[in-house]
Amino acid sequence: MLRRLAAFFTLVMRSYLPDAYLFAILLTFLSVILALIFTPSGFMKVVTSWGDGIYGIIAFAFQMILILITGHALALTPAVNRVLMAIASIGSTPIKAGMTVALVGGVCSWLxxxxxxxxxxxxxxxxxxxNREVDFPYLVAAGYSGFVVWHMGLSGSIPLVCATAKSAQNFIEKATGAVVPVSDSIFQAFNLLPALIIILTMPLLYALIHPKAAEVKRISPEKLKEVESITVKIPLPPQATLAQRIDHSYVINIIFGLLGVIYLYNHFSTKGFDLNLNIVIFIFFISGVLLHGKPVNYINAIATAIKGAGAIALQFPLYGGIQGIMVGTGLASVIAGWFVALSSPETFYM
Known part of the structure; x- marks a missing residue:
């Protein structure tokens, strides 16, 4: 039953799911229409609010890009690679493979x-x-399924923004004058318990939905070659110039990394567990610097990682435009009013 259900939704997504960029455009159109219908704003007011909103989210979009590329670069370190090689040995059967990838994906996405x-x-x-018996699309789905807990974890944009003082997106601070520390959001039982349940039950789900042997789609040799060709470790040339020796200097890298460690120590020792968006980015940045060993390796890792940030750079300004419409035209207040009108002590928990 679950296997057939998974196959059905796979077919639907392949056939009808457009790129996320198109979703952002369609949501923009929807926001424009709703603002024109439910607020007194004219067309030019809506368009102006949209344009102003695009520029208002640039800083936040860049922070999201840094979250992605610093995490990606850390994943490309030799230390992480060795751990993955060890974990891969657990996936000796198709079922174990799916469960392993789902569990690791969930834990790492939470981080x-x-x-x-x-x-x-x-x-x-x-x-x-x-393992040539395992279905590769199944493994990919298992890996990305762990992504469902990311916003409950250490890189969740909303809780981190709410914990970041003077952030342009921190509307709670603007309304109340106070930030919301992660101890009151990410590290509360109402968040940790559901995240833990999802991370632990997702592998059990994947134990039930691996395709039958006749339906297995193995990874292509081309894809294997493509992934194996990704390397960020650059050897020092035999006749290295002074510039190349500096690029490959472990000493410079370690001193720079330790500078970051000292900053983090001072931050947490003087401010307590003040984990905010900028600090999370900084932690992954410094971790990547140290674990890559040489500056040139980290440069190469970031160059590799930045290729995956195009979607954020393209879509987030559009989200800012939608936010601009919602706030600038008063549409957000209108929609909030709808929910307030429906609210009661009985519906609160819904």
Missing amino acids: NWGFGLIVSGLLAVEIARR
Whole structure:
């Protein structure tokens, strides 16, 4: 039953799901229409609010890009690769493979969504390379399924923004004058318990939906070659110039990384567990710097990671435009009013 249901939704998504960029455009159109219908704003007011909103989210969009690429770069470190090689040996059967990828994807996505996306993808490829009986699309789905807990984790944009003082997107601080520390959001039982349940039950779901042997689609040799060609470790040339020796200097990298560690120590020792969006980015940045060993390796890792940030750079300004319409025309207040009108002590928990 579950296997047939999974196959049905796979077919639907392949046939009818457009790119996320198109969703952002369609949501923009919807916001414009709703603003014209339910607010007194004229067309030019709506368009102006949309344009102003696009520029208002640029800083936040860049923070999201940094979350992705610092997590991605960390996933490409030799230390993480060694751990993945060890974990891949667990996936000796198709069922174990799916369960392993789903579990690792969930845990890593909770830590950092960019890190989780890349780690689970690399793990899926490595297991598929070792185990030719496993369905590769199934492994990919297992890896990305862990992504459902990312916003409950350490890189969740809303809780981190709410914990970041003076952030342009921190509307709670603007309304109340106070930030919401992650101890009151991410690390509360109402968030941790559901996240833990999802992470632990997702592998059980994948134990039930692996395709039958006749339906298995193995990873292609081309895809294997493509992934195996990704390398960020650059050897020092035999006749290296001074510039190249500096690029490959472990000493410079370690000193720079330790500078970041000292900053983090001072931050947490003086401010307590003040985990905000900028600090999370900084933690993954410094971790990547240290674990890559040489500056040139980290440069190469970031150059590789930035290729996956195009969707954020393209879509997030459009989300800012939608936000601009919602706020600038008063549409957000109108929609909030609808829910307030329906609210009661009985419907609160819904």
